[in-house]
Amino acid sequence: MRIFVVLAASLFFAQAAFAEPVGSPIPVGIAVxxxxxxxxxxxxxxxxAKVAEKMINEKGGVNGTPIKLVFQDTGGDEAGAINAFQNxxxxxxxxxxxxxxxxxxxxAANPIANQAKVPxxxxxxxxxxxxxxxxxxxRISAPMTLVAPNALKRALAINPNVKNVAVVYAxxxxxxxxxxxxxQEAIKDQGLNIALIQKTSVKDTDFTTQVTAILGANVxxxxxxxxxADGGNMVKQLRQFGYEGLIVGGNxxxxxNMYPVCGKECTGVIVAQAYSPKADNAENNAFVPVFKEMFKKDPAQFSAQAYTSVKVVVEALSEVEKNSGKKVAEMDTAELRTALNAAIISSSYDTPLGEIVLDADGEITQKTFYVSQIKIADDGKTGAMELLP
Ligand code: PYR
Known part of the structure; x- marks a missing residue:
């Protein structure tokens, strides 16, 4: 009997050790x-990021060592980001x-990490x-040079008679x-006329001046x-003051989270994207159900990109172990950070965004982009990005 209990207990622990990663977790910073x-x-x-941590650790972390995300709030400005990075x-x-x-x-903050040799x-x-x-x-966020012009092209497919355009920017x-x-370059490339340019601030809440100018320009x-927040409020005010034309928004x-800011006035806004929860690839098909289970909604682009960032770091940590023959947990922090950076860049990754490649500069190449139109539900707070064909 006693032998049986010992045997059963050791079997239980052997199994637990196999399923659960062991050892001190590897700290990965999240500064957002x-x-x-x-x-x-x-x-x-x-x-x-939390979905990535859960899924990665359930699969054994980095070859058996769990990761631990360390969150530091950056707030919305440069000083907050610098402080979070330093901590x-x-x-x-x-x-x-x-x-x-x-x-x-x-x-503002990245040069500090770069100086400290932290990826x-x-x-x-x-x-x-x-x-x-x-x-x-x-970065795993595609530059707007690749994403933004797609939205304009789709807008022109909806209304090919567009001639005069107003441009707004913070x-x-x-x-x-x-x-x-x-x-602005893409608008000119399409042969359209920029009738006026209006400047705003990310801190603005009242856009009467800009909206009045736009209505006067007949675009x-x-x-x-x-x-x-500022964009959502401005869309709301544009529509409430009577603007009926197309609206294209950027990233x-x-x-x-913008939907409750602008409410039903957001319906129809056209946005280009680097991610869709509907993307049919193995990585996205694994990610979306876990995200939905945890948060009761589809992941948005910012969620998918954060998930992908954690995954990239973890795959690169595995690569470091493979190349060095050492466990990451046993490496000196400075040595590990340098080896990790070398593993992150010049690599390709299968992700919910599709296959991405990071070149030697750390710049991303991504193949698939989307354009959607916002549709707000009757409650005026929730909605969806409906993919345009
Ligand atoms: C940026 O700050 O680059 C964003 O795309 C929000």
């Missing part, structure tokens, strides 16, 4: 905006940082030049300044580069 208006994106990023680098000794949410924050993977930094900040910076945000440049389309409109 969990407060301020930027939390509209940050909340989705936290959710995506993760020096206090928490993370192996890599996934973040920050905004390109505006990346241009940074940008989950949502789409401005020109982010991957080129330094050797230790890469002048105090690096991503929006970068994105409007891309939109057929408004192309907006703003973040979710800042890529969040369902």
């Amino acid at each position: 905006g969990q407060t301020t208006n930027v939390a509209l994106f940050g909340e989705e990023q936290v959710n995506g 993760l680098i020096s206090r928490d000794k993370v192996v890599a940082i996934i973040g920050p949410t905004l390109s505006q924050q990346a241009f 940074v993977v940008g989950p949502s930094n789409t401005a020109k030049g982010v991957a080129q900040i330094g050797e230790y910076v890469s 002048q105090d945000d690096a991503f929006n300044v970068s994105e409007t440049g891309i939109f 057929d389309m408004v192309v907006m580069s703003c973040l979710a 800042g409109f890529n969040s369902p």
